[in-house]
Amino acid sequence: MIAPPSLGEAAPAGQRMSRALGSLWEGEIGRAAPSQEKCCGTGLSGTEQRRFGSHSGRGAAGQSEREDGTEGAAVNKPWRRGGPDALTPRLSGGRRQTRASSIREKARMMKWVKIGLGITCVFFLAFVYKRSQPSGCIYPCQPCAELFPMQKDDVSQSSGIIFVETTDRLEPPPLVSCSVESAARAYPNRPVRFFMKGLKNNTSMDSVSTSPAFALLSAMKNVFLLPLHMETVFQDTPLLPWYHKVNPAQERYWLHVSADGIRLALIWKNGGIYMDTDVISIRPISLEDFLTAEDFRLAGNAIFGFSRHHKFIWDCMKDFVQNYRGDIWGHQGPGLLTRRLKALCPVTNFHKVEDINCLNISYLHPQRYYPIPCGEWNRFFEVWEKSVDFNNSYSLHLWNYMNRQHKRVVAGSNTLVENLFKTYCPTTYKVLIQGPEGSSP
Incomplete structure (x- = not known):
């Protein structure tokens, strides 16, 4: 009968087994740790992204959702050392962060594009306005004279x-x-x-x-x-x-x-x-x-x-x-x-x-405008025996600078100039000739 070995003899064998299992466990951790470091630091390689991406709907996150019924439990669950599924929550957050950064970048680009278009539009309108003005001006070269205060209507643009x-x-x-x-x-x-x-x-x-x-x-x-x-x-x-x-x-x-x-x-x-x-x-x-x-x-x-x-x-x-x-x-x-x-x-x-x-x-x-010539200007202040219609004339020039004697239009004188006033400027005749200031020069 062979007696069983004592505890002192079994210890070396157990130590050898422990060391073997420890080496195996350390090897698993050694393969997982570099991947975890890449995810937290510089990001996953293309091969690791494809391999770990297949676990995004399963693994620790998916298991936690099935067990707890909330997505937050998966996100906030403490990390487990070992296994690619433990890296899945960190990977999903990285993608959302990248997408958010991309959206913000596009928003900034669109903002500057709008600002550029606005500035271009302003310069284009200024160019069009300049072309509509006389040469050498971007603002009107001839300031529009203000109408006298009692005038209410704008002056027509027609000649x-x-x-x-x-x-x-x-x-x-x-x-x-x-x-x-x-x-x-x-x-x-x-x-x-x-x-x-x-x-x-x-x-x-x-x-x-x-x-x-x-x-x-x-x-x-x-x-x-x-x-x-x-x-x-x-x-x-x-x-x-x-x-x-x-x-x-x-x-x-x-x-x-x-x-x-x-x-x-x-x-x-x-x-x-x-x-x-x-x-x-x-x-x-x-x-x-x-x-x-x-x-x-x-x-x-x-x-x-x-x-x-x-x-x-x-x-x-x-x-x-x-x-x-x-x-x-x-x-x-x-x-x-x-x-x-x-x-x-x-x-x-x-x-x-x-x-x-x-x-x-x-x-x-x-005859169109000077039917009575300059040397005969006095005829405007004379009484004409025959009425005259001036059918060939558009207007009459009265040669006022020749009237150095300051002859007046007299109401009731029946002179040619009085009859012209009555016919072609009746309001002036009524107010200034017949009115309180009658017979004014």
């Missing part, structure tokens, strides 16, 4: 009738009022712009409310009283350097010369018909580009009309500066228009009451 007052007076005399009123009646669908040097942007209504003529004209729906800023008028024209250089105090005919330049610049910028404030309109003219003959030798500048930015007017402004002679009466006005007209085509004598066409510019017979 209209233009009058100019180059003195500082704010009380238009009867003849000026009649000129503006008759034009407003003859051209009811066109704006009548009256530029007045005496008007300022800060002029109060009270300072001119005592003027009956001012109130009369302001009440007409198509009449607009505007301040006259000479610097603004000459801006972006050949006349601006001349205006900066000239000394008004040394100019013999400054009021007339400045008015000659102003009418050219205003017609260039706005288009339409210019009229002196001693012209009474009888009927409208349908022509757009025209000059008027004072007599058979001279083109007048008391009435003329051109479309906006017409080359003829630009050439006139250049001639105004290059051949300036302000000391010669009429050199910058009728003489200028005559020179420029002859440069285009030879002007021959008129045949009967017929107009001349010169390169699409109509040169109108003297």
